Amino acid sequence: MAQEISLEARVAASIRELRFSFGGVVESFSAEVGKMVSAGEIIGRLKREELTKKRQLKLEGYNKMRATFEQLKKKLEGDDDPDKKYLMDRAQADLNSSVLEVELAQLEFDGAELKCPFPGLVMDDGGIAPGMAISPASFSVKIADLSSIKVQAEVGQEKMSLIKKDQYAEFTPLSLPEAVYKGRIFGFTPGPLDRRSNDFGVWCSLETKDNLLPGMTGALKIYFDR
The missing domain is CATH 2.40.30.170 (Efflux pump adaptor protein, beta barrel domain)
Known part of the structure; x- marks a missing residue:
């Protein structure tokens, strides 16, 4: 025996603490205390009108930079002049920076959603409610993993x-x-x-x-x- x-x-x-990565105005929030949440479930969202415009502005800036780069590349292709090579290098750097700006704008847009990465039970809603203006990484939501x-x-x-x-x-x-x-x-x-x-x-x-x-x-x- x-x-x-x-x-x-x-x-x-x-107990895990979840926070919005960026600041903004809360559009919706569904993490009530005692609620069961699924892995990947969106429990909160910030208003994204301004973020949408910002992302579009960065994308248009990239398109302009890309067109300028292609024109300059076509014009200077095969030219070994050091000064003109410097212009190409600078145009390439500007284009790379524009790409990064678009990626950062997309990250900020995606960060407007607060997702729970695991199945959980909401223990504390952090005092968040629709219409509140919050700063980045503030108002933590506590969820039992x-x-x-x-x-x-x-x-x-x-x-x-x-x-x-x-x-x-x-x-x-x-x-x-x-x-x-x-x-x-x-x-x-x-x-x-x-x-x-x-x-x-x-x-x-x-x-x-x-x-x-x-x-x-x-x-x-x-x-x-x-």
Whole structure:
């Protein structure tokens, strides 16, 4: 029969902070606290009228620069005069700068959308609302990364020597008593969870994370001979 210890445990997940890369006026925002979001879902968008005009202006500037470059290239092609070669080099540099300006304008346009790159649960909406003017990298939205879900159990120091990395474990949440989530121990907290009890935390990664949410409690069984 497998030897085991059973510990009180809680589901945990990393909290990520998402921010708009650029400043502007919020057009729409859908990251309400408690909402589940999918990976790649757009949760906010800035007004893009000015960004659209800026991108178009940079693109027209590039087209003019490209036409000037092609005319100069055709006119000076095959001419080895150092002064004329300098003019070609300068025209090439101006064209390259114009390309970069278009790319930066496109990045700013794309940055007007705030996407969640992982499946998550909104913990804090950052106080963002449509119509607000925000500055770059301000007003962070806090989202629990559901792809990072793991289990933390409390263990007394007298039992810590029994627990090793990669030991097999099973987690059963109180809300899903028929479910058994298989996993492996991967480490301890760097210090006690509670100064009064001096209990440490032990971390367990899970093979599957379906239907688990941060804060769920249950029992973690750690086996010594599996």
